[in-house]
Amino acid sequence: MAGHSKFKNIMHRKGAQDKKRSAQFSKLSREITVAAKMGMPDPDMNPRLRLAVNAAKAQSMPKDNIQRAIDKAAQAGGDDYEEVRYEGYGPGGVALIVEALTDNRNRTATNVRTAFSKNGGNLGSEGSVSHGFERLGLIEYPASAGSEDKVLEAAMEAGADDIESSEDGHTIWTAADALHEVSAALEKSLGEAETVKLAWKPNITVEMDESGAGTLVKLVDALDDDDDVQTVWGNYEISDEIMEKLG
Incomplete structure (x- = not known):
């Protein structure tokens, strides 16, 4: 488990899927509402809203x-x-960025700080870890979207910057300001993506041992369980073998 996919994989690892699905829909709904309020309520005229709607569709959220x-x-x-970003360190010095949408900054800050302190982490100041990440556009397709060569060709034609393919699927990276344009071009050739969002990509990663990984997973779970938290990004790597043991 590595890089951008960590949040999704931890989410899928957890047990109560119905409850988790409901919580995910709530987070997606909040992002859609905020995006619509900040711009036009028409996804075709509002790039952020279009990304939010696409993300909701990718999670099979009802129309x-x-x-x-x-x-x-x-x-x-x-x-x-309002959008709020928190930055801090988890077990083993892992850098974490927590993105939230909140109507009460004090409540959210307290909850995030508590999650860090109870699970081997420390909440830092804004900018304390984000310098070790790049702000990029992230587009993910399942392996069924096509072969590595097919997706690579489509990504290059769409203007993407980088692509990573594995048996699990295809990860495409773009400049942040090109995400809407690239995702729209890819949709024409590959169909709707599983993920289309702005992401924090780490410049370097930290390989976690089993002990540190267990504590880190608890920390990310605690953050994810907060209704205000939208996404958790980190610079860690957890092997499939360790994730299976933690399963």
């Missing part, structure tokens, strides 16, 4: 739920969310 989240942005007196 009615998506539309309700868009409509909620126009309602008077609705919740006012």
Whole structure:
């Protein structure tokens, strides 16, 4: 388990899938509402909203739920969310970036700080770890999207910067400001992606042993369980063998 995929893999590893799915829909809905409120309520006219809607579709979120989240942005007196980023260190000196959407900064900061302190981590100041990451666009396709050569050719034609393929699927990286354009081009040749979002890609990674990995997984789980937390990024690598043992 490595890089960008860690959050998804930890999420899938956890047990109560129905509860997890409901929580994920809630996070996706919040992002859709915020994106719609910040721009036009039409995904074709609002790149951020289009990315949010695509992410929701990739998780099989019902169309009615998506539309309700868009409509909620126009309602008077609705919740006012703001984007907040937290940075800190986990077990073994792993760098973590936590992205949240919150209507109460004090509550979220307290919850994030508690998750770090109870699970072998330390919350740092903004900028304390993000210098070790690049802000990039991330697009993920399943292995069924095509061969490595096919996806590579499509990614190059779409203007992507890098591609990583494995038996699990294809990961495509773009410049942050090119994400909407590249994802739209790829959709025409490969269909809808599983993931389309802005990401924090680490410049270097830390290989975790079994002990450190166990504590780290608990920390990421604790952060993920917070309703305000949207995504957790880190610079760690956990082998498949260790993940199976932790399963």
